[in-house]
Amino acid sequence: MNTNPEQDAWSRLRAHAAERLDVSFAERVLRSAHGCPPRAWHRLRDAAADCLRPGFADRVLAAARNRLEMPSYGSQLALSALTAAACLAAVILFHHHELAAADARNLAEWSQIVAAAQDLDAGAR
Amino acid sequence: MDPSSSAALVELVRRAQRGDEVAQRELILAYQHRVAGFVFAMTNRSDVVEDLCQQIFIKMIRAVDRLQAPAQFESWLFRLARNTCIDQLRRQRLRRIFLPFAEEHENIPEPPGAVDSEELDALRHALAQLRPQDRALLALVQEGRSHAEISEILGTSVAAVKARLHRAREQLREHYQP
Numbered sequence: 001m002n003t004n005p006e007q008d009a010w011s012r013l014r015a016h017a018a019e020r021l022d023v024s025f026a027e028r029v030l031r032s033a034h035g036c037p038p039r040a041w042h043r044l045r046d047a048a049a050d051c052l053r054p055g056f057a058d059r060v061l062a063a064a065r066n067r068l069e070m071p072s073y074g075s076q077l078a079l080s081a082l083t084a085a086a087c088l089a090a091v092i093l094f095h096h097h098e099l100a101a102a103d104a105r106n107l108a109e110w111s112q113i114v115a116a117a118q119d120l121d122a123g124a125r
Numbered sequence: 126m127d128p129s130s131s132a133a134l135v136e137l138v139r140r141a142q143r144g145d146e147v148a149q150r151e152l153i154l155a156y157q158h159r160v161a162g163f164v165f166a167m168t169n170r171s172d173v174v175e176d177l178c179q180q181i182f183i184k185m186i187r188a189v190d191r192l193q194a195p196a197q198f199e200s201w202l203f204r205l206a207r208n209t210c211i212d213q214l215r216r217q218r219l220r221r222i223f224l225p226f227a228e229e230h231e232n233i234p235e236p237p238g239a240v241d242s243e244e245l246d247a248l249r250h251a252l253a254q255l256r257p258q259d260r261a262l263l264a265l266v267q268e269g270r271s272h273a274e275i276s277e278i279l280g281t282s283v284a285a286v287k288a289r290l291h292r293a294r295e296q297l298r299e300h301y302q303p
Contacts, residue, residue: 049157
Protein backbone atom coordinates (compact mmCIF):
# COMPACT_ATOMS: atom_id res chain seq x y z
CA MET A 1 0.00 0.00 0.00
CA ASN A 2 1.32 3.44 -0.96
CA THR A 3 1.62 5.70 2.06
CA ASN A 4 3.38 8.57 0.33
CA PRO A 5 0.79 11.44 0.34
CA GLU A 6 2.25 13.09 -2.74
CA GLN A 7 2.15 9.87 -4.73
CA ASP A 8 -1.37 9.29 -3.50
CA ALA A 9 -2.43 12.76 -4.69
CA TRP A 10 -0.93 12.12 -8.13
CA SER A 11 -2.80 8.81 -8.36
CA ARG A 12 -6.06 10.53 -7.50
CA LEU A 13 -5.42 13.24 -10.07
CA ARG A 14 -4.73 10.63 -12.75
CA ALA A 15 -7.86 8.71 -11.80
CA HIS A 16 -9.95 11.87 -11.85
CA ALA A 17 -8.55 12.91 -15.24
CA ALA A 18 -9.09 9.40 -16.65
CA GLU A 19 -12.75 9.54 -15.63
CA ARG A 20 -13.18 12.60 -17.84
CA LEU A 21 -12.26 10.59 -20.95
CA ASP A 22 -14.92 8.88 -22.98
CA VAL A 23 -14.79 5.05 -23.05
CA SER A 24 -14.09 5.11 -26.78
CA PHE A 25 -11.38 7.78 -26.43
CA ALA A 26 -8.55 5.73 -27.95
CA GLU A 27 -10.66 4.69 -30.90
CA ARG A 28 -11.74 8.28 -31.52
CA VAL A 29 -8.16 9.56 -31.39
CA LEU A 30 -7.06 6.91 -33.87
CA ARG A 31 -9.94 7.71 -36.18
CA SER A 32 -9.14 11.42 -36.04
CA ALA A 33 -5.46 10.78 -36.66
CA HIS A 34 -6.13 8.60 -39.70
CA GLY A 35 -8.64 11.05 -41.12
CA CYS A 36 -11.95 10.38 -42.74
CA PRO A 37 -12.35 6.69 -43.65
CA PRO A 38 -13.63 5.76 -47.14
CA ARG A 39 -16.59 4.10 -45.37
CA ALA A 40 -17.90 7.55 -44.41
CA TRP A 41 -17.78 8.67 -48.04
CA HIS A 42 -19.67 5.49 -49.07
CA ARG A 43 -22.31 6.29 -46.46
CA LEU A 44 -22.56 9.83 -47.79
CA ARG A 45 -23.16 8.52 -51.29
CA ASP A 46 -25.73 6.00 -50.00
CA ALA A 47 -27.54 8.73 -48.07
CA ALA A 48 -27.55 10.91 -51.19
CA ALA A 49 -28.84 8.05 -53.34
CA ASP A 50 -31.71 7.62 -50.88
CA CYS A 51 -32.72 11.23 -51.59
CA LEU A 52 -33.63 10.31 -55.17
CA ARG A 53 -37.17 8.99 -55.38
CA PRO A 54 -37.88 5.95 -57.57
CA GLY A 55 -38.44 6.83 -61.23
CA PHE A 56 -35.91 9.68 -61.12
CA ALA A 57 -34.57 9.04 -64.64
CA ASP A 58 -38.06 9.04 -66.17
CA ARG A 59 -38.93 12.29 -64.40
CA VAL A 60 -35.74 13.93 -65.70
CA LEU A 61 -36.47 12.81 -69.27
CA ALA A 62 -40.06 14.08 -69.05
CA ALA A 63 -38.91 17.43 -67.64
CA ALA A 64 -36.23 17.75 -70.34
CA ARG A 65 -38.83 16.99 -73.04
CA ASN A 66 -41.19 19.66 -71.64
CA ARG A 67 -38.40 22.22 -71.51
CA LEU A 68 -37.42 21.47 -75.11
CA GLU A 69 -41.00 22.09 -76.20
CA MET A 70 -41.12 25.40 -74.34
CA PRO A 71 -39.76 28.49 -76.16
CA SER A 72 -36.29 29.37 -74.97
CA TYR A 73 -35.57 32.48 -72.90
CA GLY A 74 -33.67 33.91 -75.87
CA SER A 75 -36.61 33.59 -78.24
CA GLN A 76 -39.01 35.00 -75.62
CA LEU A 77 -36.69 37.95 -75.10
CA ALA A 78 -36.40 38.53 -78.87
CA LEU A 79 -40.19 38.47 -79.26
CA SER A 80 -40.59 40.96 -76.39
CA ALA A 81 -37.98 43.28 -77.91
CA LEU A 82 -39.66 43.04 -81.33
CA THR A 83 -43.10 43.86 -79.84
CA ALA A 84 -41.67 46.82 -77.92
CA ALA A 85 -39.94 48.13 -81.08
CA ALA A 86 -43.17 47.79 -83.12
CA CYS A 87 -45.14 49.66 -80.44
CA LEU A 88 -42.54 52.44 -80.32
CA ALA A 89 -42.55 52.78 -84.11
CA ALA A 90 -46.36 52.97 -84.13
CA VAL A 91 -46.33 55.68 -81.44
CA ILE A 92 -43.67 57.72 -83.29
CA LEU A 93 -45.54 57.35 -86.60
CA PHE A 94 -48.85 58.39 -85.03
CA HIS A 95 -47.21 61.35 -83.27
CA HIS A 96 -45.54 62.47 -86.53
CA HIS A 97 -48.85 62.20 -88.41
CA GLU A 98 -50.70 64.16 -85.70
CA LEU A 99 -48.00 66.87 -85.71
CA ALA A 100 -48.20 67.27 -89.51
CA ALA A 101 -52.01 67.47 -89.37
CA ALA A 102 -51.87 70.10 -86.59
CA ASP A 103 -49.32 72.15 -88.62
CA ALA A 104 -51.55 72.02 -91.70
CA ARG A 105 -54.57 73.02 -89.62
CA ASN A 106 -52.72 75.93 -88.02
CA LEU A 107 -51.35 77.14 -91.37
CA ALA A 108 -54.86 77.07 -92.86
CA GLU A 109 -56.20 79.06 -89.91
CA TRP A 110 -53.35 81.57 -90.20
CA SER A 111 -54.01 81.92 -93.92
CA GLN A 112 -57.64 82.71 -93.14
CA ILE A 113 -56.64 85.26 -90.50
CA VAL A 114 -54.12 86.90 -92.89
CA ALA A 115 -56.75 87.04 -95.65
CA ALA A 116 -59.28 88.56 -93.24
CA ALA A 117 -56.72 91.12 -92.05
CA GLN A 118 -55.84 92.07 -95.66
CA ASP A 119 -59.59 92.49 -96.42
CA LEU A 120 -59.99 94.76 -93.39
CA ASP A 121 -56.92 96.80 -94.43
CA ALA A 122 -58.27 97.21 -97.96
CA GLY A 123 -61.73 98.29 -96.61
CA ALA A 124 -60.19 100.86 -94.27
CA ARG A 125 -58.23 102.48 -97.14
CA MET B 126 -25.13 -1.64 -72.08
CA ASP B 127 -22.52 -1.45 -69.34
CA PRO B 128 -21.02 2.04 -69.38
CA SER B 129 -18.17 0.97 -67.09
CA SER B 130 -15.94 0.17 -70.07
CA SER B 131 -14.78 3.27 -71.91
CA ALA B 132 -15.74 1.96 -75.38
CA ALA B 133 -19.27 1.20 -74.20
CA LEU B 134 -19.51 4.61 -72.56
CA VAL B 135 -18.38 6.39 -75.74
CA GLU B 136 -20.97 4.48 -77.76
CA LEU B 137 -23.67 5.30 -75.21
CA VAL B 138 -22.74 8.99 -75.23
CA ARG B 139 -22.76 9.05 -79.06
CA ARG B 140 -26.26 7.57 -79.06
CA ALA B 141 -27.37 10.13 -76.46
CA GLN B 142 -25.90 12.88 -78.65
CA ARG B 143 -28.09 11.69 -81.53
CA GLY B 144 -31.12 12.18 -79.25
CA ASP B 145 -31.65 8.49 -78.38
CA GLU B 146 -33.82 8.65 -75.22
CA VAL B 147 -32.96 5.07 -74.23
CA ALA B 148 -29.27 6.00 -74.16
CA GLN B 149 -29.98 9.21 -72.23
CA ARG B 150 -31.97 7.19 -69.70
CA GLU B 151 -29.11 4.68 -69.36
CA LEU B 152 -26.66 7.52 -68.73
CA ILE B 153 -28.90 8.97 -66.01
CA LEU B 154 -29.31 5.56 -64.37
CA ALA B 155 -25.56 4.92 -64.53
CA TYR B 156 -24.56 8.22 -62.95
CA GLN B 157 -27.50 9.32 -60.77
CA HIS B 158 -26.10 7.92 -57.51
CA ARG B 159 -22.61 9.29 -58.07
CA VAL B 160 -23.93 12.72 -59.01
CA ALA B 161 -26.26 12.65 -55.98
CA GLY B 162 -23.28 11.87 -53.72
CA PHE B 163 -21.33 14.73 -55.24
CA VAL B 164 -24.26 17.15 -54.79
CA PHE B 165 -24.77 16.06 -51.17
CA ALA B 166 -21.07 16.57 -50.43
CA MET B 167 -21.16 20.01 -52.03
CA THR B 168 -24.39 21.36 -50.53
CA ASN B 169 -24.59 19.31 -47.31
CA ARG B 170 -28.39 19.34 -47.64
CA SER B 171 -30.49 16.31 -48.46
CA ASP B 172 -33.58 18.37 -49.40
CA VAL B 173 -31.93 19.91 -52.47
CA VAL B 174 -30.24 16.77 -53.79
CA GLU B 175 -33.04 15.60 -56.09
CA ASP B 176 -33.78 19.09 -57.47
CA LEU B 177 -30.14 19.78 -58.24
CA CYS B 178 -29.61 16.32 -59.74
CA GLN B 179 -32.61 16.93 -61.99
CA GLN B 180 -31.17 20.29 -63.10
CA ILE B 181 -27.79 18.69 -63.79
CA PHE B 182 -29.20 15.86 -65.90
CA ILE B 183 -31.52 18.21 -67.83
CA LYS B 184 -28.49 20.33 -68.64
CA MET B 185 -26.69 17.14 -69.65
CA ILE B 186 -29.47 16.16 -72.08
CA ARG B 187 -29.65 19.64 -73.60
CA ALA B 188 -25.90 20.07 -74.00
CA VAL B 189 -24.56 16.58 -74.65
CA ASP B 190 -24.67 17.06 -78.44
CA ARG B 191 -22.10 19.87 -78.05
CA LEU B 192 -19.63 17.58 -76.22
CA GLN B 193 -16.67 17.24 -78.61
CA ALA B 194 -14.94 14.25 -76.97
CA PRO B 195 -17.41 11.59 -75.75
CA ALA B 196 -14.54 9.84 -73.92
CA GLN B 197 -14.39 12.81 -71.55
CA PHE B 198 -18.07 12.52 -70.68
CA GLU B 199 -17.50 11.85 -66.96
CA SER B 200 -15.26 14.88 -66.46
CA TRP B 201 -17.73 17.00 -68.41
CA LEU B 202 -20.69 15.73 -66.35
CA PHE B 203 -18.95 16.44 -63.03
CA ARG B 204 -17.98 19.91 -64.28
CA LEU B 205 -21.69 20.50 -64.99
CA ALA B 206 -22.53 19.19 -61.51
CA ARG B 207 -19.90 21.35 -59.84
CA ASN B 208 -20.99 24.51 -61.67
CA THR B 209 -24.67 23.85 -60.89
CA CYS B 210 -23.89 23.37 -57.18
CA ILE B 211 -21.72 26.52 -57.05
CA ASP B 212 -24.56 28.48 -58.71
CA GLN B 213 -27.02 27.10 -56.16
CA LEU B 214 -24.75 28.05 -53.24
CA ARG B 215 -24.30 31.53 -54.73
CA ARG B 216 -28.08 31.97 -55.11
CA GLN B 217 -28.51 30.74 -51.52
CA ARG B 218 -26.03 33.38 -50.31
CA LEU B 219 -27.82 36.11 -52.29
CA ARG B 220 -31.18 35.00 -50.89
CA ARG B 221 -29.76 35.34 -47.38
CA ILE B 222 -28.88 38.97 -48.08
CA PHE B 223 -32.42 39.81 -49.15
CA LEU B 224 -34.27 37.39 -46.84
CA PRO B 225 -32.51 37.39 -43.47
CA PHE B 226 -34.84 34.70 -42.11
CA ALA B 227 -33.98 32.24 -44.83
CA GLU B 228 -30.80 31.07 -43.13
CA GLU B 229 -32.70 29.97 -40.03
CA HIS B 230 -35.14 28.06 -42.17
CA GLU B 231 -32.39 26.52 -44.27
CA ASN B 232 -30.49 25.25 -41.24
CA ILE B 233 -33.28 23.04 -40.01
CA PRO B 234 -31.64 19.85 -38.68
CA GLU B 235 -32.09 16.66 -40.67
CA PRO B 236 -35.14 14.66 -39.53
CA PRO B 237 -34.44 11.64 -37.30
CA GLY B 238 -33.31 8.68 -39.35
CA ALA B 239 -32.03 10.84 -42.20
CA VAL B 240 -28.56 10.75 -40.69
CA ASP B 241 -28.07 7.38 -39.09
CA SER B 242 -24.34 7.13 -38.87
CA GLU B 243 -21.89 8.81 -36.57
CA GLU B 244 -19.23 8.73 -39.29
CA LEU B 245 -21.55 10.25 -41.86
CA ASP B 246 -22.54 12.94 -39.40
CA ALA B 247 -18.89 13.69 -38.67
CA LEU B 248 -18.03 13.82 -42.36
CA ARG B 249 -20.91 16.19 -43.07
CA HIS B 250 -19.86 18.40 -40.18
CA ALA B 251 -16.25 18.45 -41.41
CA LEU B 252 -17.32 19.18 -45.01
CA ALA B 253 -19.50 22.05 -43.79
CA GLN B 254 -16.38 23.77 -42.40
CA LEU B 255 -14.67 23.72 -45.81
CA ARG B 256 -15.07 26.17 -48.70
CA PRO B 257 -17.36 24.91 -51.52
CA GLN B 258 -14.37 24.77 -53.89
CA ASP B 259 -12.51 22.49 -51.48
CA ARG B 260 -15.60 20.33 -50.97
CA ALA B 261 -15.82 19.96 -54.75
CA LEU B 262 -12.17 18.98 -54.88
CA LEU B 263 -12.52 16.26 -52.23
CA ALA B 264 -15.77 14.96 -53.74
CA LEU B 265 -14.14 14.74 -57.18
CA VAL B 266 -11.26 12.74 -55.72
CA GLN B 267 -13.79 10.40 -54.11
CA GLU B 268 -15.34 10.01 -57.56
CA GLY B 269 -12.03 8.64 -58.77
CA ARG B 270 -11.12 11.64 -60.93
CA SER B 271 -7.39 11.99 -61.59
CA HIS B 272 -5.48 15.18 -60.78
CA ALA B 273 -5.33 15.98 -64.50
CA GLU B 274 -9.09 15.55 -64.88
CA ILE B 275 -9.75 17.68 -61.79
CA SER B 276 -7.48 20.41 -63.12
CA GLU B 277 -9.49 20.36 -66.34
CA ILE B 278 -12.83 20.44 -64.47
CA LEU B 279 -11.72 23.32 -62.24
CA GLY B 280 -9.82 25.14 -64.97
CA THR B 281 -6.54 25.23 -63.05
CA SER B 282 -3.10 23.59 -63.14
CA VAL B 283 -2.29 20.11 -61.82
CA ALA B 284 0.19 21.60 -59.34
CA ALA B 285 -2.50 23.93 -57.98
CA VAL B 286 -4.89 20.99 -57.65
CA LYS B 287 -2.29 19.01 -55.68
CA ALA B 288 -1.60 21.92 -53.34
CA ARG B 289 -5.27 22.70 -52.76
CA LEU B 290 -6.05 19.03 -52.29
CA HIS B 291 -3.35 18.71 -49.65
CA ARG B 292 -4.76 21.71 -47.77
CA ALA B 293 -8.35 20.48 -48.11
CA ARG B 294 -7.40 17.03 -46.76
CA GLU B 295 -5.61 18.60 -43.82
CA GLN B 296 -8.66 20.72 -43.02
CA LEU B 297 -11.00 17.77 -43.36
CA ARG B 298 -8.82 15.73 -41.00
CA GLU B 299 -8.76 18.62 -38.55
CA HIS B 300 -12.56 18.95 -38.47
CA TYR B 301 -13.41 15.27 -38.73
CA GLN B 302 -14.40 14.31 -35.18
CA PRO B 303 -16.36 11.04 -35.15
